[in-house]
Amino acid sequence: MFLTISTALFSAIAKAEMSSEKGNTVDDQNVAPWEPTTSSISKQIIVSQQPGYGNYATIQAAIDQGVPENNAQWIHIFNMMDQSMRRDEDDNKERIQAVAACVKGDKIAFIQCYFVSVQDALFDFSGRHYFYKYHIQSYVDFIFAILGRAWEPYSRVIFFQSNFSDVIVPSGWDAWNYAGQEYNLEYAEMGCYGPGANTSQRVKWKKQLTQQQANDLLGNGFINSDEQNQMNIVRGLVQDQARQRAVAVHVGGDKIAFIQCSFMSVQDTLFDDVGRHYFYNCRIEGYVDFIFGSGQSVYEGCHIITYLGDSDYSGPGYITAQRRNSRNDPNGFVFKHCTVEGNPKVYLGRAWGPYSRVVFFQSNLSNVIAPAGWVAWDYTGQEYKFTYGEMNCYGPGANRSERVKWEKHLTQQQANDLLGNGFINTDGWLDQLPIKLPHP
């Protein structure tokens, strides 16, 4: 079977009927831990060879005839193919060296699928793909397997917390046609185990990933269990020491959610640089520009605390310094259901870019807010370009009678755009987080 998937958005979910054939299933304990939510699935296609049972007899036919060109909807292909089509060591002899599946589209997830061949079983051609609980059977020769060889000069493969049997050859990796250029290859193993995971005889050029590289590659789902970084736990140690004016966290990736994290500094605490971000129930402390950058972010239920400590800084403080450079940039900071308190007094924000955009919505503002609210910084005379607003805030700091005259009164349309689900959740990524967000 040669499967080419070139639709724009597609989910091939072959939820194998589990456990009837022991020895071949991939950890069956947990059937369907990632059931698609039916609401997001536009169509379900059943593949079965039993006459009259499914929509198509092969996955190929399901792709070719069941998925429209340029599809942008989630389609669930439910694979009920005959069990004998899959696995079992002893059918190796019938296999030929051929690609079992060629994966070509962007954003494709395979859940509990089997890819079985002798050579080139899985052609992971291009696009972003996610394989969950998958099982690949393929041997170039029947005795040993090499973790990877370089098909192109910047080949990149990482195995993380994987279980290697002794099928892995001790040297691990092969530069193939790129001997002498191994420094370009990014091959790494992190936290693997099993007899094949002994790296003492691996090729010398195998990479040791830095923490940054590891986070970049593995970051989807990074969980910080260090109690120092939990909402509402501010250790005496941290609080007592003189804080430096420094960035605590720099967030530069797209689709990142922080749940119950603390960010503490005095100046430039949270560099919300670029990408769509969601901060839920977080604590953010600082005094000068302590939430700054070009991020497209929602801060929901966050606790924002002005804190200067024993810093010798004597100028005014600003919660935000949002940078938006054109009226078409989608970025901006939206604060929903937040609480702002502390001392000394701070402005809600100052403009780092000419189209700076910050909105506070249904937030509890203590008298820590400087009555004028906002500062134009280097854009005096161009204040009409800013989108600074407050909607339905309360508390002593929400009295707007002395605010700058150019604070915006948001139209219903602007409010909907910024406060609606579509502001950062355009492609539904927040709904697909593997944790359920407890909305306040």
Ligand SMILES: *[C@@H]1O[C@H](CO)[C@@H](O)[C@H](O)[C@H]1NC(C)=O
């Ligand atoms: C690793 O996989 C082998 C089978 O290949 C299995 O017997 C063993 O229990 C696994 N080890 C762990 C820690 O899961």
Ligand SMILES: *[C@@H]1O[C@H](CO)[C@@H](O)[C@H](O)[C@H]1NC(C)=O
């Ligand atoms: C790894 O392999 C080396 C040599 O092959 C051996 O000396 C060493 O004990 C092994 N380490 C482990 C943890 O098995």
Ligand SMILES: *[C@@H]1O[C@H](CO)[C@@H](O)[C@H](O)[C@H]1NC(C)=O
């Ligand atoms: C607003 O926040 C203050 C703490 O700054 C708190 O005491 C007060 O109860 C809050 N108000 C509401 C209505 O939640």
Ligand SMILES: *[C@@H]1O[C@H](CO)[C@@H](O)[C@H](O)[C@H]1NC(C)=O
């Ligand atoms: C808001 O502030 C102004 C002047 O600072 C004051 O006169 C007014 O009573 C305040 N409004 C409320 C609702 O507290």
